[in-house]
Amino acid sequence: MRRLKQAVMVLMAMVMVLGSTSASAAVFTPETSSTAALLVDLNTGRIVAEKNGDERLPLGSVSKLVVAYFIEEAVAEGKLSWDQKIxxxxKLAEYSHDMSVATVPLYVxxxxxLEDLMNATLLPSSxxxxxxxxxLIAGDQEKFNEMANEKLASWGIPDANWSSASGLPVGALGPFQTDTYHEDDMNRLSAREVAIIAGRIMQDYPHMxxxxxxxxxxxxxxxxxxxxLENTNELLxxxxxxxxxxxxxxxxxxxxNLVAKTSIHGVPVLSVVLNARPADSETEVFTTSxxxxxxxSAQLKAETLDRGTTVSDVKDNQAAAGQASVSLAKKQSFLLGVQEDMPKFDDVKLTSEVPYKAGETIGSAKWQFSTKSDNYLPGVGTVKVMTDEDVEPANWFVRTWRSIFG
Incomplete structure (x- = not known):
């Protein structure tokens, strides 16, 4: 009996361990020379490949994506224009001639x-x-760091401790170094957090x-x-x-580091590689990516679900039948592990009220993959659903009865 209890305890422990690790694992773990790597299916938001995705690592000039986001936002709001003279x-002109930290000289x-300066920021990484x-966005560097921390927190990236618009260590900022940070401080985020930033850019301002x-x-x-100006991204x-x-x-x-958008089997993906070594190699990060x-390409395959693919019958107390049959509102292409089953959908949420017309988009559902269905970037991982047929509302008495008794 004692041995049986011990065996049961060991089995329970194994189940708990396997259950806890599977919740965040991707379809496969990439074999790379980098400290961290991540690959996201942009059609579903699912992280399909991940290595050390949660450790915060130095970003360097990947940080410039944040200041570029603010510029795109200001232009979209009419506060700035691309042809505006800057x-x-x-002090900034003088700093730009220090070739130990600068690549593009500027003159008073x-x-x-504004377009020129965005080109200089994003191509040669000035x-x-x-x-x-x-x-231009904040008035000075310290206020910009505060804005960046607030923006990142609003995206689900708390305590970012943003210290530099450029991504340089604080000690390399020269006259723009502040007492708020130590000279060894630098921007650090995880591969998942970098993917969140890149995802927000593509969602909000694909113009970038x-x-x-x-x-x-x-x-x-x-x-x-x-x-x-020449782009530092050789994979272009x-x-x-x-x-x-x-x-x-x-x-x-x-x-x-490299953040890139490409495609696997025709499906768009976001790729993040952080801290590829050796650091003095000009090609390693591109080879690693x-x-x-x-x-x-070997571990995944592309699959498609057509518009009208059945999702489920969902309870709807306002409908005459007490439910509505819903299906995919548009064709869905996605990546699937070669050994994975086709996905299903759950957590259907209706956002419209009866009556419904056949083919009308009435809500959303979550992807449910056989491997780690919760491994998504925040705010994504859903599909639009439509009703399969006309749905009429229940009468007042039935709706009232259902609201009381379910």
Missing amino acids: KIKP DGEYT NSASLVLAD LTFNGKITEQFPDGKGGYVK KDKEFKVLGMKTGTILEYGK KNMWHQA
């Missing part, structure tokens, strides 16, 4: 549009241009991809001519995968 402050008497944009998807662009040289020129941005980043002591994509 004056460069003397130079003529730069630190000084990103500081100009942060000043017109910037960070450029291979080259012209930029005023401050002397009446132009220089060519890749012949095998079509890559649409988004940003590179480097912290030499830790490694290189492609290796993960090749692994995904």
Whole structure:
């Protein structure tokens, strides 16, 4: 009896461990040289590949995606315009000529549009241009950091401790270093949190991809001519995968980073690789990213569910029959593990009130995959559903009865 109890306890412990680890595991764990890596199916929001996705790591210039988001937001709200001329402050101009931290010199008497400075920030990853944009948004660097922390918290990224619009360590900010942070402080987020930022950009301001998807662009040289800016993302020129941005980043002591949008079997995906080593390699982060994509191509397959695919019968006390039959409101393409069963749907939520017309979108449902159905980016993982037939409301007496007795 004692041995039986011990065996039962061991079995229960194994179930608890397996249950707890499976809740956050993806379809596969990529074999990479990077500290962290993540791959998200953008059609479902499901994380299909993940390695060390929760550890906060140095971001470097990936941080510039945040200041770029603020600029896109200000333009969308009419507070700024792309052809608006931006004056460069003397202190920022001087800082931009320190080639230990800068890549694009700026001049007080130079003529730069907002679009020019976004190009400089997102293509060659100009630190000084990103500081100009942060000043434009917030007035100074410290206030920008406060705004960034608030914005990230609103996206479900608390306690980000954002210390730099450019992504440089605080000690490299020169005259823009504040007493709020230690000189060794730097922006750190997890691969999952970086994916949240990239997802918000693509959801709210996909226009940004017109910037960070450029291979080259012209930029005023401050002397009446132009220089060519080159994008640091070498995979934009890749012949095998079509890559649409988004940003590179480097912290030499830790490694290189890449956030990119591409596709696997025709399904759009978001790829995050953090701290690929060796840090002094110009190609390792790109090789690492492609290796993960090749692994995904082998581990995953593309599947499709047509519009009208049955989801379920959902309880609706307002309907004459007490329920409504719902199906997918549009065709869905997605990635599935080669050994996974086709997904189902649950947690149907109705957002409309009867009467319904056949084919009318009336709510949403959550994807239910056989492998880790809860492994999604926040705010995604749902599909729109429609009613399969006309649905008339129940009469007043029936609705009242159901509201009281269920």
